[in-house]
C-alpha cells in the first residue's frame with residue numbers, strides 16, 4: 001500500500017517536472033518567436049506610434065522606406081555588427097547576432113510609448129552597449145528635400161547611429177520632455193554620432209529656441225531642393241493619400257477675382273515651406289551660420305558621394321561613405337546603395353521616394369519660379385551658397 005503511494009507520488013512528481021519542462025520550453029519558444037517576429041521592426045515602436053498621428057507633415061511614406069533600408073544599415077555596419085559582447089553570439093551568423101543585439105536594445109526604454117515616458121526617464125541610460133545621448137546633429141529639413149536619402153546614406157557609416165523614424169520632438173511632442181526624447185535615441189559608443197531627422201523642424205517657429213535649449217552646439221543639416229519642384233513633390237505626396245485633392249494650380253494660386261490676380265497662396269504649406277530664407281532667419285536668431293550645413297537635394301541625386309563627403313566632413317567623421325557605396329539604378333532613376341559586402345541586396349529607397357510627379361501647366365510653374373526668385377537669392381546670400389535654381 002505504502003509503496004503504491006510512493007509510486008503514485010513518484011509518477012506525479014515526474015509528470016509535474018515534465019509539465020514544468022514543457023512550460024519552460026513553451027516560454028522559450030514563445031520568446032524566440034516573438035523576438036524573431038519583432039525583428040522586422042528596426043525602429044522604436046513608440047516612435048512609430050507617434051509617427052502615425054496625422055498632420056501636415058505626415059511621414060507615413062517615409063516610415064515605410066525606413067523599414068526597408070534599416071536592414072541595409074545594419075548589415076553594412078562593421079562596428080555595429082560586433083557580436084563579441086554577448087557570449088555565444090559569435091557562433092551564429094553576424095546578421096542574426098546583430099538582430100539579437102538590436103532586439104535586446106529595443107526591449108530597453110526607447111520602446112516606450114508616449115504614456116510611459118515619465119517612469120522610463122528614471123531608468124539609467126547607460127549600459128554595456130553604449131549610452132543614449134542627445135543628437136549631436138539633426139537633419140532639420142526640408143520636407144521632400146531628400147532627407148530620407150541623406151539619413152540612410154549616413155547610416156551606412158559606422159560612426160553614425162540614427163533614429164530611423166522621425167521623432168517630431170521639437171514640433172509635436174515637446175511636452176514629453178527632454179528625457180523622453182533622449183530615450184528615443186539609439187545607444188552609441190564613444191566617438192559615434194547620434195542623429196535624427198525631422199524635416200518639419202525647419203519650418204516650426206518654436207524649434208530653433210527649443211533645439212538651442214537642448215544644446216546650442218547641435219549641428220544642423222538642411223537638405224534644400226528647388227522650391228518649385230519641392231512644392232510639386234509635396235503636392236504629389238498629399239495627392240497619393242487623397243486622390244480627390246484639387247489641382248496644384250487651384251491650391252497654389254488665390255482666386256483671380258482679387259486685385260492681384262493669381263497671387264501665390266503662401267498659406268498653403270506646399271508653397272510656404274519653400275520660403276527658405278524666411279525659415280532660416282528664425283534659426284539664425286539662435287544659431288550661428290557655422291552650425292549649419294546646407295545639402296543640395298539636386299546634388300544628392302547627381303553626385304551622392306560628393307555630397308556625402310561634405311556632410312561627413314561637417315560631422316567630423318572619417319570619409320567612409322563614398323563612390324563605392326552607390327550605383328545609379330536606371331529603373332528608379334536615382335542612386336541606390338550597393339549590396340553590402342558578404343550579404344544583403346542592393347537597396348533603393350521605397351516607391352514613395354522618387355515617384356513620378358503629375359504634369360503641372362508650365363505657366364503655373366513659371367509663375368511660381370518668378371515668385372520664389374527673390375527669396376532664393378536671399379537664401380543664397382544668407383547661406384553663402386548658390387544652389388542654381390534660377
Ligand SMILES: Nc1ncnc2c1ncn2[C@@H]1O[C@H](COP(=O)(O)OS(=O)(=O)O)[C@@H](OP(=O)(O)O)[C@H]1O
Pocket residue numbers: 059061062142143144145146147148149199232233234236297300301334335336348349352353354355
Ligand atoms: N537616392 C534617392 N532615391 C529616391 N529619392 C531620392 C533620392 N535622393 C533624393 N531623393 C528625393 O527625396 C525626395 C523625398 O524627400 P524626403 O526624403 O525629404 O521626403 S520626406 O520629407 O521625408 O517625406 C524624393 O522626392 P520625389 O522625387 O518627389 O519623390 C526624391 O526626389
